Amino acid sequence: MSYKVMSIGMVRQLTGLTERQIRYYEDRQLIFPDRTSGGARKFSFEDVERLKEIHRKLRDGFHTFELRKAIMSETAHSIKT
Amino acid sequence: MSYKVMSIGMVRQLTGLTERQIRYYEDRQLIFPDRTSGGARKFSFEDVERLKEIHRKLRDGFHTFELRKAIMSETAHSIKT
DNA sequence: CGTGTAAGGAATTCTGACACG
DNA sequence: CGTGTAAGGAATTCTGACACG
Secondary structure (H helix, E strand, O other), X not given: OOOXXXXXXXXXXXXXXXXXXXXXXXXXXXXXOEEOOOOOEEEOHHHHHHHHHHHHHHHOOOOHHHHHHHXXXXXHHHHHO | OOOOOEOHHHHHHHHOOOHHHHHHHHHOXXXXXXXXXXXXXXXXXXXXXXXXXXXXXXXXXXXXXXXXXXXXXXXXXXXXX
């Protein structure tokens, strides 16, 4: 599930998001797709679920920097643990 | 695992096969990728495993028509069952 | 039979920017 | 801030064919 194998077009279909939104969430460091040698983004099924969650949070009034903070605290926690 | 989401380039990387081989196995009806609206093939992780198996069988001396027969008998069996 | 390759075209994806608010 | 869009280029994939054996 965590293999990054899908191109952005497939993720668009699976999430219902636009490519613009997906790229923006990456820009805000909410998701971290791999890249092919040619520069194309590659996503996992986990990324798809995460993207849906991100969009739900934004719809509920959160801002990307807040979601970013949450991710950072998770990371910090996992480093301690 | 059976979601057809990968393009042929990713399958090439995951299987070590050439695109030519992958397309040929499809032509011989040993795998059945989906297609995007643009005509691009989409494969699942199951397809990747199946492709590896196909290639092993060919290396062991089997021919594509023999593998095709095996698939057909499987199908016939599952129809009865 | 199974696979390689060159050919030309079509679909996909990329980045940086301007726009709105 | 989050998203839409037009722009131009680069990487990807497609098909049908010729080749070898």
